[in-house]
Amino acid sequence: MLRNLELPENILQNAKKDYVERQLQYWAYRVDAKVPYTCHLFTLTCSNNDALNDYWEDLTENIAINFQTNLEREIERWNIYLLFLLENEVPKEIKYKIEQDKYCCRKLVEDNLKTVDFSEDYISQLIREKIFAIYTTAKEVVSSLPLKDKNIETIIKEADINILTALKGFKSNKQITPFYSKYIRK
Structure with a gap:
């Protein structure tokens, strides 16, 4: 379950910038x-590329020192x-530099x-889509067995072996079926 919570108290303790005005959430x-x-x-909602370039390293450092530790x-x-949210386009060089930073x-x-409406609902949906959603497209499966005679693992394996790998931790078909049904896109 995704929840929007109050900023942790000490996150901005040593901040060089004012992130609250920039809609830090x-x-x-869970x-x-x-x-x-x-x-x-x-x-963090940034108004433009200069703001993004100006804030990302300081905010990353604050998260590391005051939250992660x-x-x-x-x-x-x-x-x-x-996540940095911008309504305008960010040059590929800046985007690459930020997204490839492993710190x-x-x-x-x-x-x-x-x-311009970065509401809680909008951001929540964006987070779900960009980070927590798993999408796949169904492939046409050619098989000699009728569908009713196959178990779900066989069907998934024939459609996309990567899905089966992702579901490796599940113990039974009863766990796999609802997951696969929820996330398949036709």
């Missing part, structure tokens, strides 16, 4: 795994995302958003 996504954990996300679970320390967290630059 903190989100938490991952329902064998041992549940939380993915931490920060979104306070997380107790290793899986949570390595599941931090920072602290995964960074994504979402540009050309063609909106």
Whole structure:
């Protein structure tokens, strides 16, 4: 479940910039795994490329020093995302530089958003689509067995072997079927 929460108290403790005016938001996504954990996300709406270029390194450093170091679970320390949202287009060089930076967290630059309404609902939907959604397209499967005589694993394997790899941790067909049905796109 994705939730928009208050910014952690000490996140902006040593900030050189004023991120609150730039619509800095903190989100938490609870991952329902064998041992549940939380993915931490920060979104910053930038008015232009200069603002993006000016803020990204300082904000990354703040997240690393004031937030990441306070997380107790290793899986949570390595599941931090920072999304920069811009309505205009960002030059490929800047986007590449930011997204390829491995320090602290995964960074994504979402540009050309063609909106000025960066509402909670809009950002929430964008996060779900860009980070947590899994989409696949169904391939036409040619097989000698009728569909009703196959188990779900065989059907998935014939359609796309990568899906089966992603679902490796599931224990039974009962777990795989709802997952596959929910995320397949025709």
